[in-house]
Each structure stands twice: as structure tokens, then as C-alpha cells.
Amino acid sequence: DIQMTQSPSSLSASIGDRVTITCQASQDISNYLNWYQQKAGKAPKLLIYDASNLETGVPSRFGGSGSGTHFTFTISSLQAEDTATYYCQHYDSVALFTFGPGTKVDFK
Amino acid sequence: EVQLVQSGAEMKKPGESLKISCKGSGYDFNTHWIAWVRQMPGKGLECLGIIYPRDSDTTYSPPFQGRVSFSADKSISTAYLHLSSLGASDTAMYFCARRGLCRGGSCLDFWGQGTLVIVSS
Numbered sequence: 057d058i059q060m061t062q063s064p065s066s067l068s069a070s071i072g073d074r075v076t077i078t079c080q081a082s083q084d085i086s087n088y089l090n091w092y093q094q095k096a097g098k099a100p101k102l103l104i105y106d107a108s109n110l111e112t113g114v115p116s117r118f119g120g121s122g123s124g125t126h127f128t129f130t131i132s133s134l135q136a137e138d139t140a141t142y143y144c145q146h147y148d149s150v151a152l153f154t155f156g157p158g159t160k161v162d163f164k
Numbered sequence: 165e166v167q168l169v170q171s172g173a174e175m176k177k178p179g180e181s182l183k184i185s186c187k188g189s190g191y192d193f194n195t196h197w198i199a200w201v202r203q204m205p206g207k208g209l210e211c212l213g214i215i216y217p218r219d220s221d222t223t224y225s226p227p228f229q230g231r232v233s234f235s236a237d238k239s240i241s242t243a244y245l246h247l248s249s250l251g252a253s254d255t256a257m258y259f260c261a262r263r264g265l266c267r268g269g270s271c272l273d274f275w276g277q278g279t280l281v282i283v284s285s
Contacts, residue, residue, distance in 0.1 A: 087267070088270045090266065092209075092272075098277075098278075099259055099261075099276065099277055099278050100209065100259070100261075100272075100275055101275070102264065102271055102273050105266035105267075105270075105273075106266050106267045106271075143209060147268065147269070147270035147271070151225060151226065152211045152214060152225050153199055153201070153214075153270075154211070155208055155210070156208075157208050
């Protein structure tokens, strides 16, 4: 099974800060990697698909990069409404949708 | 507008069974896989499996094989998650989500609002 790890597990930042989250896959997954935002009490929302593509309607301060086993999710300038938990996710035909453990982002 | 609307919260006793519904609208429900995702209290996201509404082709995630089942009624654009012999460990939020049009269909692009299930005696 492919395992997904994320770091950090949580972070605190200030409005306007650049925030970076990393996701590591246990084996090469090409660019089959997506990022979701989940606000408290809400369903997850797809932000980035195929490692670096911004989903329609998602603000451009969100971005993603990487391929193979190492991926990065970035918020270029943190806004108040970005408080949430962020998950990376990979798909394969056996385990189906596998999510990372999540990174909780809040404010200092 | 694509929407997935799930049935309401449920309170069940141990040993009981449960069926959660997920109704799609705003797109051709028959041509997109639906995934079911569990989130236990304070925990992360776990995929239970997927179902293709057109023919009810189903794949279960290995940890959940035999513990859950899915069905679909394409005439009313609705997918169902069936849980039986409920235990306290089934207490969770359950989400349905549409398998998206990203590369290889590897993303979940629209989600239901979630159905909270509480199992308690």
C-alpha cells in the first residue's frame, strides 16, 4: 500500500504569511496528488488537482507543486478564512482514495 | 450547479442497521463514480469505497470490505451507504463525493454535506 505523510501536523501563522505544507508518498505516484481544505464542521473542498492545477473558483493564493514522492502545498498570503485542516490525497485502483493525516492551520 | 445532498443525522443503538442516501443533481449522475468517505470524531478522512451508479459496479477499500455495502438507484440519482451490526466505532461523519474529471479520475470534486451517525446505547 502507498502511504501518505504530511508535515507539519499543525502550524500557526499570521495574516499575510506564506504557508507551506509538504506531503510525501511512500512510492512514486507521478502527479496523482490532490489537496483539499476542510473547515470545521464542513465537507472537504478540492483546491488543487493533479499536483499543481487550481480547481475552478479557488483563489490564486493557493498553489501546489511536486511529482514523484514529494509534493508541496502553498498559501502565498494567509487570509483569515484559510483557517482549516488541509489534506493531501492519492488515488490507486486498490486502496482507492488515500488521504494524508492532515495539517491544521490556525492563527498565531 | 452540481450538488450532492445527503440524508440527515442518525442516532442508532448497537446492533442496528442504517442506510444513508446521497442524491445528486446538476450533472449526469449515471456517469460519475460516487465515493463514500468516513471521518471519525477528531480524525482524518478514510475512503470506504466507490460505486458507479449506471451499473452499480462497486469497489470496496480493503479495510472496509465486508463491513459496508453500497447501492444506487439511477432512476432517482441516489446512492446509498449501508451499515449493519452497528457498533460504537461506527460513530462518525459519513460523506459522499463525486469522482472528478482530473487525471485518471483521481480526485473528488464535489462533496455532500455529510451525515452524522451516532451509535450509542
